[in-house]
Amino acid sequence: MARFTIFSSLLLISFLGLALSHCLATRKLSALVKQQPVVLNYHNGTVLKGNITVYLVWYGKFSPAQRSIIVDFLNSLSPAKTALPSVSSWWQTTGKYKGGPRTVVVGNQVLDEKYSLGKTLKSPQIQALASKAGNGANAISVLLTAADVAVDGFCMSRCGTHGSGGVKGSKFAYAWVGDSMSQCPGQCAWPFHQPIYGPQTPPLVSPNGDVGVDGMVINLATVLAGTVTNPFNNGYFQGPAEAPLEAVSACTGIFGKGAYPGYPGKLLVEKTTGASYNANGVNGRKYLLPAMWDPQTSTCKTVV
Numbered sequence: 001m002a003r004f005t006i007f008s009s010l011l012l013i014s015f016l017g018l019a020l021s022h023c024l025a026t027r028k029l030s031a032l033v034k035q036q037p038v039v040l041n042y043h044n045g046t047v048l049k050g051n052i053t054v055y056l057v058w059y060g061k062f063s064p065a066q067r068s069i070i071v072d073f074l075n076s077l078s079p080a081k082t083a084l085p086s087v088s089s090w091w092q093t094t095g096k097y098k099g100g101p102r103t104v105v106v107g108n109q110v111l112d113e114k115y116s117l118g119k120t121l122k123s124p125q126i127q128a129l130a131s132k133a134g135n136g137a138n139a140i141s142v143l144l145t146a147a148d149v150a151v152d153g154f155c156m157s158r159c160g161t162h163g164s165g166g167v168k169g170s171k172f173a174y175a176w177v178g179d180s181m182s183q184c185p186g187q188c189a190w191p192f193h194q195p196i197y198g199p200q201t202p203p204l205v206s207p208n209g210d211v212g213v214d215g216m217v218i219n220l221a222t223v224l225a226g227t228v229t230n231p232f233n234n235g236y237f238q239g240p241a242e243a244p245l246e247a248v249s250a251c252t253g254i255f256g257k258g259a260y261p262g263y264p265g266k267l268l269v270e271k272t273t274g275a276s277y278n279a280n281g282v283n284g285r286k287y288l289l290p291a292m293w294d295p296q297t298s299t300c301k302t303v304v
Contacts, residue, residue: 037298037299038238038245038250038251038293038298038300039238039298040229040236040237040238040245040246040247040250040293040295041236041237041238042097042098042235042236043234043235043236043237044234045230045232045233045234045235046171046231046232046234046235047097047098047099047228047229047230047231047235047236048099048102048138048140048173048227048228048231049098049099049100049102049138049228050099050100050102050103050138051102051103051105051138052102052103052104052105052138052139052140052228053104053105053106053107053134053136053138053139053140054074054104054105054106054107054139054140054142054224055107055108055109055130055131055133055134055135055139055140055141055142056070056071056106056107056108056109056110056133056142056144057109057110057112057129057130057132057133057141057142057143057144058109058110058111058112058113058144058146059112059115059121059129059143059144059145059146059149060112060113060115060119060145060146060147060148060149061113061146061148062144062146062179065210066179066210066213068283069208069210069213069214069217069285070144070213070216070217070220071106071109072281072282072283072285073087073217073220073221073281073285073287074104074106075104075106075281075282076088076279076280076281076282076285076287077091077103077104077224078091078103078104078105079103080281080282082280082281082282083280084280085268085278085279085280085303085304086279086280086281086303087279087280087281087287087289089279089303090221090279090289090292090303091104093247093292093294093301094225094228094229094247094292096294096295096296097228097229097236097247097295098235098236099228102228104224107133107134107139108133108134109133110132110133112129112132115149116129117129119148119149119150120149120150120151121145121149121150121151121152122152123151123152123153123161126143126151126161126163126174126176127163127165127174129143130142130143130174130175130176131165131167131172131174135165135167135172135174136172137170137171137172139172139173140162140173140174140175140224140227140228140231141172141173141174141175142174142175142176142177142220143174143175143176143177144176144177144178144179144216144220145176145177145178145179146178146179147178147179147180147181147182147183147212148182149178149179150183151176151178154178154180154183154184154188155180155183155184155187155188159177159178159180159187159188159215159219159222160175160176160177160178160219160220160222160223161175161176161223162174162175162176162223162226162227162231163175164231164232164233171231171232173227173231173232175220175223175224175227176223177216177219177220177223178216179212179213179215179216180212180215180216181211181212181215182212184196185211185212185215188215188219189211189212189214189215189216189218190203190215191203191204191255191264191276191288192204192205192206192211192214192215192288193211193215195262198261198262199261199262199263201262201263204264204267204275204276204288205273205274205275205276206275206288207270207273207275207276207277207285207286207287207288208275208285208286208287209273209275214287214288217287217288217289218288218289218290221248221289221290222248222249222290225246225247225248225292226246226247226248226249228247229246229247230244230246230247236295238250247292247293248290248291248292248293250293250300251290251291251292251293251300252290254290254291254300254302255267255278255288255289255290255291255302256278256302256303256304257302257304259291259302264276264288265302266304267288267304268304270286276288278302278303278304279303289303
């Protein structure tokens with residue numbers, strides 16, 4: 001079983017800040033070496049392509065309103081009649097990777113509101129639960145855990161995970177993202193919550209009025225992009241295979257132009273609510289989506 005982790009944005013941002021401080025303290029400015037650009041190499045493996053089905057398992061209690069925020073996000077990934085900048089225009093960057101344009105269809109959904117495996121989950125249970133809704137060769141089985149569910153490594157080192165398993169000789173991809181609102185919103189729901197570490201900038205207003213779930217959308221976007229471009233640990237990534245930088249995790253903390261550690265970048269603001277966003281979705285939804293590495297320009301591409 002392969003497993004890849006999406007680390008907490010704030011942990012990585014803090015690390016980058018410490019690294020920069022150390023660099024400035026030990027070298028003269030004139031001698032600083034220019035930072036090497038991010039390059040995600042293709043390792044000649046399988047990528048998911050074409051029409052991709054996403055199966056969902058809701059573990060714990062999610063309200064209908066919370067589920068609709070995430071389902072609307074997934075339905076927004078494929079081309080739709082929404083205003084620009086759009087969720088689908090963000091997703092189109094995955095079409096620049098090997099495999100070409102990708103569309104997403106929401107498949108079977110399972111509600112596990114009675115916590116069938118309890119409120120504390122170990123890593124091996126993630127795969128088992130995710131596949132309850134279904135799995136397939138060109139599909140992603142996604143486990144979404146409620147705010148009162150603890151998962152191995154959640155908040156300590158990761159906000160979401162994707163990996164792969166096997167059934168009767170065939171591989172399938174799965175992913176997990178948790179609602180961090182009760183456990184670590186300063187790490188996994190930033191920039192909609194005051195950060196635990198790093199620059200203490202004021203939190204942004206979340207576009208759908210739910211800090212935990214809007215944070216889940218950011219992390220879900222991260223693992224989905226990583227899954228389609230590196231589903232079986234031999235696709236696109238940089239660094240060690242067991243802890244790779246992938247399509248979005250290579251651009252951690254960047255949401256708009258001019259972003260730097262602790263500052264998400266210049267974003268759009270909804271006049272009535274003051275909510276920050278950078279992408280329009282179906283049913284009038286607005287979302288904040290992270291930058292994605294563009295293989296044509298070797299840069300972290302933002303929606304706005």
